[in-house]
Amino acid sequence: MAILEIELPDKLVWQAKARAELESITLSELIQGWLEEFAIEDDEEQEQAEDIRVVQAIQARIIRGEEKIYTWPEVDAQLAALDELPSKVC
Numbered sequence: 001m002a003i004l005e006i007e008l009p010d011k012l013v014w015q016a017k018a019r020a021e022l023e024s025i026t027l028s029e030l031i032q033g034w035l036e037e038f039a040i041e042d043d044e045e046q047e048q049a050e051d052i053r054v055v056q057a058i059q060a061r062i063i064r065g066e067e068k069i070y071t072w073p074e075v076d077a078q079l080a081a082l083d084e085l086p087s088k089v090c
Helices: 010-022 027-063 072-084
Strands: none
16 A cells, blocks of 8 residues: 655544544545545546547447438338247247
8 A cells, every 4th residue: 555645734633523523434444435535536527528529439430420310110020030040049
C-alpha cells in the first residue's frame, strides 16, 4: 500500500476527523473511502462519455447513409425468421 501525504486546511482536517469518529473508523479509512468513491464516479463519467461518443458516431453514419434504418415490419419479419430456425441441441 502506498503512503500519500497531503496538506489540507485545518478546518477540513477537523471536519474529516469528526466524521471519522462518528463513523467509528480511522481518518485514513475515511479518506480512502472518499477517494474510492471519487474514482468510481470518474469511471462512470468516462463510460457515459464513451456511450455518448458511440451514439454520436452511429448517428453520423445514419445521416451519411452508411447505416440502414429498419422499419418495424422489417424488424418483426427478421424476428419471426429467427423463431423459425431449429434449435441446436448440445
